Amino acid sequence: MKIGLVGFGGSGKTTVFNTMTGLDAPVGYGGEVRIGTVRVPDPRIDRLSQIFSPKKTTYAEISFCDVPGEHGAAKKGLSPRGLQQIRDQEALCLVLGNFDNPAVEGAPDPFGDLETFHAECCFADLEILEKRLERARKERSPQPELTALEVAQAALEAERPLRSIPDTELDRSFLKGFGLLSDRPLLVMVNVDETRSADPMPEPLARRIAELSAAGLTLCASVEADIAAMDPEEQAEFLRDLGLESSALDRFIRAAYELLDLISFFTVGPDEVRAWTIRRGTRARRAAGKIHSDLERGFIRAEVTPYETFIEHGSEAAVKAAGKLQIEGQDYVVADGDILHVRFNV
């Protein structure tokens, strides 16, 4: 999963990036585009790894791309270069500064920044769509394609982000490869100051985020940076003192999985215990293809054990003996926590 961190200059993107990835990119004033990955913590993988003692344990990963914002009072917004950088990201995380930053002019205005970002995305998408539509009309493209482009254009003109238009109204197959920003899943992260690190999302902001079909999260990036540097026990105590249920990384990952409708399935064995990320609703053959294209091509069946069943019985042999091993065909919808063995023949 690739997530682009975007937002205005000095909103705290690089600070967030560092906390999430454990890297140490320099904060403040621009810089270069950076990429870092984090491992998605999963206690189920920890447990499976203990049981199998594999040579290798592989967690799911999220990669973050930190795109510097524009600086200076006259230029607030996203640079064309910045926009270009985020087009190939699967999801966007907009960081909104809501703390006093001496390097940024004026009081923080997360609500206004959200509107500006939204307007910029709609505008950039509209530009792309207008060109496409003009060409499609000239080339007398088939009606369904024209309809899709027109529906998208009308939504953007009404300042509705494309992500808010359901598939039943918009045939997205005609919009593939355009890199439309307002169609990307969006997670809005409000970066608050130290004194309000456990405050809930302000109501008007929460409402607007919902209207934009986005998800929201608050954190204090600088407090989180301190938390990330602590050892686990210290962390737990510190979080409790602050009134936080979990670290921003945990909350972020949960929100991102929910937003993108992602789940994990597992493969296990003496060589490797591994988590794989798929979209909810993915069928067994497609899921097998994540592991290797041969498994998708030559798919015969999947032997499935839900994680809980496995833990209850303690071993794969015990699961089988209890008659709990599920033999599933290619159309089986893989569930979160399924342990899969794919039988295939190529």
Ligand SMILES: Nc1nc2c(ncn2[C@@H]2O[C@H](COP(=O)(O)OP(=O)(O)OP(=O)(O)O)[C@@H](O)[C@H]2O)c(=O)[nH]1
């Ligand atoms: N008080 C406070 N300061 C913060 C917080 N988050 C970031 N900062 C500070 O704000 C400044 C800018 O933070 P960055 O993370 O570099 O901001 P950025 O969004 O990456 O900025 P650009 O890359 O220039 O767009 C730094 O001096 C940070 O230390 C926060 O939660 N509270």
Ligand SMILES: [Mg+2]
């Ligand atoms: Mg930065």
